[in-house]
Amino acid sequence: MMAQDRYSSFGELYEVEKDGIDYRKQAVKRTSDCLIMAPHGGRIEPGTSELAKAVASEDHSLYLFEGIRKRPHSDLHVTSHKYDDYEAIEIVGEHSVVVAFHGRGDRNDPATIYVGGLDTTGRDAIIKELSSKGFETAVGFGELAGKHKNNICNRGSRSIGVQLEIPKTLREELLSKPDLLDKFSCAVRKAISGAEE
Numbered sequence: 001m002m003a004q005d006r007y008s009s010f011g012e013l014y015e016v017e018k019d020g021i022d023y024r025k026q027a028v029k030r031t032s033d034c035l036i037m038a039p040h041g042g043r044i045e046p047g048t049s050e051l052a053k054a055v056a057s058e059d060h061s062l063y064l065f066e067g068i069r070k071r072p073h074s075d076l077h078v079t080s081h082k083y084d085d086y087e088a089i090e091i092v093g094e095h096s097v098v099v100a101f102h103g104r105g106d107r108n109d110p111a112t113i114y115v116g117g118l119d120t121t122g123r124d125a126i127i128k129e130l131s132s133k134g135f136e137t138a139v140g141f142g143e144l145a146g147k148h149k150n151n152i153c154n155r156g157s158r159s160i161g162v163q164l165e166i167p168k169t170l171r172e173e174l175l176s177k178p179d180l181l182d183k184f185s186c187a188v189r190k191a192i193s194g195a196e197e
Contacts (some may be wrong), residue, residue, distance in 0.1 A: 023066050027091050037098065048102060051174065063091050
């Protein structure tokens with residue numbers, strides 16, 4: 001059972017936590033119609049910032065909210081359908097393709113990437129490309145489905161988006177094996193390039 005989030009909004013979080021000490025944000029707007037984001041990056045869901053940066057590279061826009069210090073996951077985790085950071089909402093709304101990277105616990109499944117969100121075409125394209133490179137994938141379900149209309153990934157200009165829930169063991173493997181990370185990021189980028197055309 002996951003611990004309940006300490007904060008139910010960024011308004012609450014910003015009253016207590018300090019920028020540059022507890023968290024940091026990065027929002028980089030590029031000419032791409034696609035935004036790659038790690039809404040729970042840094043020490044909150046380790047590895048998701050690195051994956052987002054690898055996929056965005058120098059081409060796609062990027063948004064990161066990162067925990068700086070090692071703390072319980074629930075301390076700085078604002079759930080995706082309550083994600084009301086003004087910078088995130090602004091930059092997400094300026095893009096038609098939104099892909100969010102999340103980390104999940106292994107839960108006896110250290111390999112499967114659950115891909116969800118309301119952008120079913122984008123979701124299926126990412127599943128297809130990742131599967132073709134040997135990654136285990138499945139459509140997200142339950143709390144991993146990303147179907148809430150207020151989920152930050154679904155607040156782009158088309159009101160749909162994609163989220164990837166990546167298990168802890170796989171995230172660690174991706175970060176320790178540059179070739180595997182390259183294979184992963186190239187697969188996601190190929191799926192995105194189809195969505196942008």
